[in-house]
Amino acid sequence: MTDQRIGDRIRVPITRSTLVPEVRDAIESLIMDGVIPPGTRVGMEALARELGTSPTPIREALASLESAGLVVKESLKGYSTTPLMTRAEVEDMFRFRLLIEPWAAETAARADPEQTAPLTTEVASALAAAGDGEANYRDIARHDARFHDMITELAGSDHVRQALARTHCHLHLFRLSYGPVMAAPTFAEHRRIAESIAEGRPDLAKAAMVDHLTTARDRILKSMSSDPRT
Numbered sequence: 323m324t325d326q327r328i329g330d331r332i333r334v335p336i337t338r339s340t341l342v343p344e345v346r347d348a349i350e351s352l353i354m355d356g357v358i359p360p361g362t363r364v365g366m367e368a369l370a371r372e373l374g375t376s377p378t379p380i381r382e383a384l385a386s387l388e389s390a391g392l393v394v395k396e397s398l399k400g401y402s403t404t405p406l407m408t409r410a411e412v413e414d415m416f417r418f419r420l421l422i423e424p425w426a427a428e429t430a431a432r433a434d435p436e437q438t439a440p441l442t443t444e445v446a447s448a449l450a451a452a453g454d455g456e457a458n459y460r461d462i463a464r465h466d467a468r469f470h471d472m473i474t475e476l477a478g479s480d481h482v483r484q485a486l487a488r489t490h491c492h493l494h495l496f497r498l499s500y501g502p503v504m505a506a507p508t509f510a511e512h513r514r515i516a517e518s519i520a521e522g523r524p525d526l527a528k529a530a531m532v533d534h535l536t537t538a539r540d541r542i543l544k545s546m547s548s549d550p551r552t
């Protein structure tokens with residue numbers, strides 16, 4: 323990681339008054355884009371200099387990214403980026419998601435129609451934002467996080483919602499497959515889930531979620547086979 327490479331990434335200098343969330347977003351992007359590669363030391367002073375901020379928000383942002391599993395702090399060494407997920411970790415992540423999310427989709431389909439309407443809107447607006455061109459993977463990652471969170475919220479279990487949020491799965495999975503964005507199948511699968519939920523069809527919603535998670539898992543595992551980093 324060089325200062326120059328970081329400088330290239332940050333087009334708008336972050337002012338001293340910038341809040342921690344913006345610093346966190348900036349560092350998260352550097353890690354997600356591989357500008358700071360996996361398993362690399364994160365220089366706090368270089369980041370502070372490049373982002374034009376004091377070390378305090380950098381330290382707070384790194385602590386927040388540590389809880390998301392993107393960096394790890396080692397005594398005396400400071401922060402480093404975590405390695406990418408292994409195939410076994412990806413399989414385990416989806417094993418967990420397949421336990422909770424089909425249930426969440428099935429249960430969400432029993433919610434009132436006015437409660438499920440925002441889910442349909444979320445898919446439509448994400449699709450519209452992506453347009454015809456190459457979709458920005460970070461926007462899709464954010465849409466994916468919101469979409470799956472909304473379904474667990476509709477299902478009405480705080481424990482399930484928090485358990486999914488704690489995996490930070492969208493960050494780790496999109497960090498893996500940042501190359502080709504497989505946007506079209508993701509949108510189609512999300513739309514099928516959202517429609518089944520909006521139409522109040524629990525069995526279809528559950529089946530659509532199982533289908534989405536298994537095909538997403540297989541897409542990612544396939545992309546890992548051709549990725550020399552994994």
Ligand SMILES: [Zn+2]
Nearest residue numbers: 466470512534
């Ligand atoms: Zn999804």
